[in-house]
Amino acid sequence: MQKVLAGAGVDSRRKCEELILAGAVRVNRQVVDSLPAFVDPEKDVVTVNGKNIAAARKVYFLLNKPKGVICTNSDPQGRKKAIDIIDAKERIFCVGRLDVDTTGVILLTNDTELTNKLTHPRYQLAKTYVVAVKGQITAEQIGKLKRGTWLAEGKTAGASVKVLRRSGAESLIEVRIRQGLNRQIRRMLAKVGLRVKSLKRTRIGGITARGLGVGRFRELTTAEVAHLKRLS
Secondary structure (H helix, E strand, O other): OHHHHHHOOOOOHHHHHHHHHOOOEEEOOEEOOOOOOOOOOOOOOEEEOOEEOOOOOOOEEEEEEOOOOEOOOOOOOOOOEHHHHOOOOOOOEEOOOOOOOOEEEEEEEOOHHHHHHHHOHHHOOOEEEEEEEEOOOOHHHHHHHHHOOEEOOEEOOOOEEEEEEEOOOEEEEEEEEOOOOOOHHHHHHHHOOOOEEEEEEEEEOOEEOOOOOOOOEEEOOHHHHHHHHHHO
C-alpha cells in the first residue's frame, strides 16, 4: 500500500507507512493501520485523511543529465536533483543512478515494477558510455577490461570496449557493460591504470539522447516504453 500512496504523490514511502500506522488510511471505508497492507488501486477506493487517492498514471522520462546534478530524491547538501529538472505532476524517481560528475542519459519514472526489473542484475540491461581517459590506452588495458576486473564485489563481467580516438595525451573510448555496480566504469578503469577525465552515458538498452541537449528531457515514446518492458 505504501508504494501505491507514494506513487500517487501522497508523500515518501516512509511517510506513507507512518500515515498507515497512524490510522489515516482507509480502503473501501475500512481503516487499515498495520503493515504489510495490500491494495489494488484499479479496484479499491483508497482515502488518506478523507481524501480520495487516485492511482497515478505511469510516466516515463528521458533526461540528458548535466554534470553537478544528483540522482536521488533528497539531498541534505541541497544540490540540484534530476527530478528538479523534470516537469511532472507525479512523484518520480531515477532508474538507477549516475554519479554527480557523470553526464548523459538517465530514465525517470513512477513505475516501480519496471524500475525493479531494469535495475535487477538478472536482466543485465546494457548501458553504453563514452569516456575520455588520460594518456594512450594500451591493448593490454583493453584486454583486461574485456576479460573483467576485480572489484570489492568480485570480478566484473567482461566489458565491450571500442577505441574512438587515441593520442599520447588522451584516449576516447566507448565502453558497454551489463552490470550496475556503484561507480563501476570509473572503478574498472582505475583498476587497469586509467584516469577518467570525463564520463558520459550515451545509451540505455536501445534508447539514446540523440537530439536532446544537455539538461533537456522528454517523455519516452510508446515504442521506447515497450522496448524497456521487453528487456525486463
